[in-house]
Amino acid sequence: MEKLLLLNQLENQVENHLQQAIQKYQNLSNELLLKPSSSGGWSIAQCLEHLNSYGVYYLPLFKKGLYASQDDMRVETIESTWLGKLAIDSMNPEKGKKKFKARKGHIPEVILDAKAVIAEFINQQEQLLQILRIAKNKRIQQIKIPISIAKFLKLHLGDAIQFLIIHNERHIQQANRNL
Template sequence: MKGIANKQLIEQLENRIELHLKESIELFQNLHERVLLHPASNGGWSIAQCLEHLNSYGHYYLPAIKKELSTQQSNHPNLVFKSSMLGSYFTQLMEPKEKMMKMKATKSHSPATDLDAYVVVAEFIAQQEELLSLLKQSIEVDMNAIRIPISIAKFIRLRLGDVFQFLIAHNHRHILQAKRNLYISYNQPVED
């Protein structure tokens, strides 16, 4: 697999996070709670549940990334990131595509139905801002050397660059799901 300069990878990922922040603020932040909590017409998650699912990943990965970054020194780091086969596989699995494979969330990442929708949206926005900050801190570290255990199988450790790519692709996947729910909600009456 071909490598990519840390700076270039980080710029690409920053652009995606900034889009997620913009969409979350513009589309979700000021929605009525009924719209945020309205289940998808196909029985899937509500907008708030989509975001809470992503928050559960943030609860795990953001502190893990922060901890690892705090122990790193930037003494001549390898400033070219090369994705591992497993990291690349997980990222591609999460990237939205026309025919996406449905996956069942593990119990630890399954959102409740009785959520405080406004708190969920605010937390998601705060997590995206923290993710952006952590990404910027990573420009001078060897993202190949830092390994983060994955949340569903801690014995599997992915390179930091792979974790960033996976998380951001996963966020994108579920933001698209939430946006589909928003479109459907505005084209169907929401019951009181």
């Protein structure tokens, strides 16, 4: 897929996540944000805190990779590697229905400052929008990002960003089921 088309699609998805956080979650009471799922799953705040933990890992790496690379205005075609495709598809709520156990360091506490969690999520989505805009002028296939569960494995930035955003979508859908 052509880079600008992909990045514009991802930007629209992040904008949608940001608007949901602002319009839906930000105005909910702490009680609703912290209420566990009726199925025994995570609360809305826990879903977003889980996403925040991934943002804490990936966003600085995305920025570092982008700022270290040269500007390049050439048209770039983005093709996922087999590992990138596997990671993206496994998190896609439309394709990957398999449940995963959250990794150590990404399991949210039960008691959280729900408003702070929402504020951090909003902040991270705004950072992600900036990253996507900067990426439009970079060769993102050249930038390698170590994955959080096995740092010796690396995805190119295009795959890593897609993974993070589809992972966000998966858990936002989970949070929305609690409404």
